[in-house]
Amino acid sequence: MNKLFTLNNMLLFFISMSFLPVTIAIEAAARTCDAQRVNLQVLGSGGPELDDGRNSSGYIIWVDGNSKLIVDAGPGTSVAFGAAGGKFEHVSALLLTHLHVDHSSDLPAYIKGSFFTPRQNVLIVAGPTQNALMPSTSDYVQRLMGPKGAFAYLKDYVDKTTDADYKINVVDIDKSDSNKTGYENQLNIDAEITASAVTVHHGPVAAVAWKIQVLGCTLVFSGDMSNNKKVLATFAKGADLLIANNAVPETAGEVAKNLHMTPSEIGEIANSAQVRKLLLSHFMQRTLPTQQLSLKHIRARYSGPVEFAEDGMTIRLNR
Numbered sequence: 001m002n003k004l005f006t007l008n009n010m011l012l013f014f015i016s017m018s019f020l021p022v023t024i025a026i027e028a029a030a031r032t033c034d035a036q037r038v039n040l041q042v043l044g045s046g047g048p049e050l051d052d053g054r055n056s057s058g059y060i061i062w063v064d065g066n067s068k069l070i071v072d073a074g075p076g077t078s079v080a081f082g083a084a085g086g087k088f089e090h091v092s093a094l095l096l097t098h099l100h101v102d103h104s105s106d107l108p109a110y111i112k113g114s115f116f117t118p119r120q121n122v123l124i125v126a127g128p129t130q131n132a133l134m135p136s137t138s139d140y141v142q143r144l145m146g147p148k149g150a151f152a153y154l155k156d157y158v159d160k161t162t163d164a165d166y167k168i169n170v171v172d173i174d175k176s177d178s179n180k181t182g183y184e185n186q187l188n189i190d191a192e193i194t195a196s197a198v199t200v201h202h203g204p205v206a207a208v209a210w211k212i213q214v215l216g217c218t219l220v221f222s223g224d225m226s227n228n229k230k231v232l233a234t235f236a237k238g239a240d241l242l243i244a245n246n247a248v249p250e251t252a253g254e255v256a257k258n259l260h261m262t263p264s265e266i267g268e269i270a271n272s273a274q275v276r277k278l279l280l281s282h283f284m285q286r287t288l289p290t291q292q293l294s295l296k297h298i299r300a301r302y303s304g305p306v307e308f309a310e311d312g313m314t315i316r317l318n319r
């Protein structure tokens, strides 16, 4: 009996010894960002204002020189996408943080423009589900490009029954109820890319933050949000890059703070999540002149590298 017990223990010991290093090796490999192969380009670093000299919100994630992912589609960003050398036939997914105009209104411009590309593969379009104020992302796509949409002439891209060079597959990200706050919805975009979303608080507007994991690199987009749900620090844990929207100054009033994070909140989140780099974006007239002041509030809480987004800028993920 004793012998058997010892034998079993030894067997267990050898099994765990043989598996343990493998597990550690896999985890270590998964955490190492292949920064030579992945980077972020800013297509738009502004908000909804007409006179800020910037495009509204939009980004490309480049993988091995291919424009694989678009995050947000604010006004001006579809043109900037082409100017940046993006190829729409290489885009696996277009992810929307929410359906405010300055984050989403270039979607039909991308789809119309794609007619002149050789695109043939399915395009994933994903964004938040509906709430009392906003439509779901699938409803948004239908209202724009469905058979009764404003741009019904693009309906073949969304209507499964007709012929088109490619189809749009729309994914609505579940609204997490109070029990599910912090729940991460995961989408496998392709063999290399996983996108996860968590519901965030953006005043009365349905909104999500996105986390992209590709070749060991993690990029997190806050989108527009207040920190009322307090989910971003956990969601962004250990990210190589956090793109945080700096739409309001530290002195923002209650209405603005119900929609957006203050700089000190951004600093607290970046520190608590221990992100490796912070990119501030989505500037407005009220935050452009106060960038250095915002930086001071962030610096008091977060000691890692901080950059200010400019349209067209490429952000490398190595430190």
Ligand SMILES: [Zn+2]
Residues within 6 Å of the ligand: 098, 100, 202, 205, 224
């Ligand atoms: Zn917004």
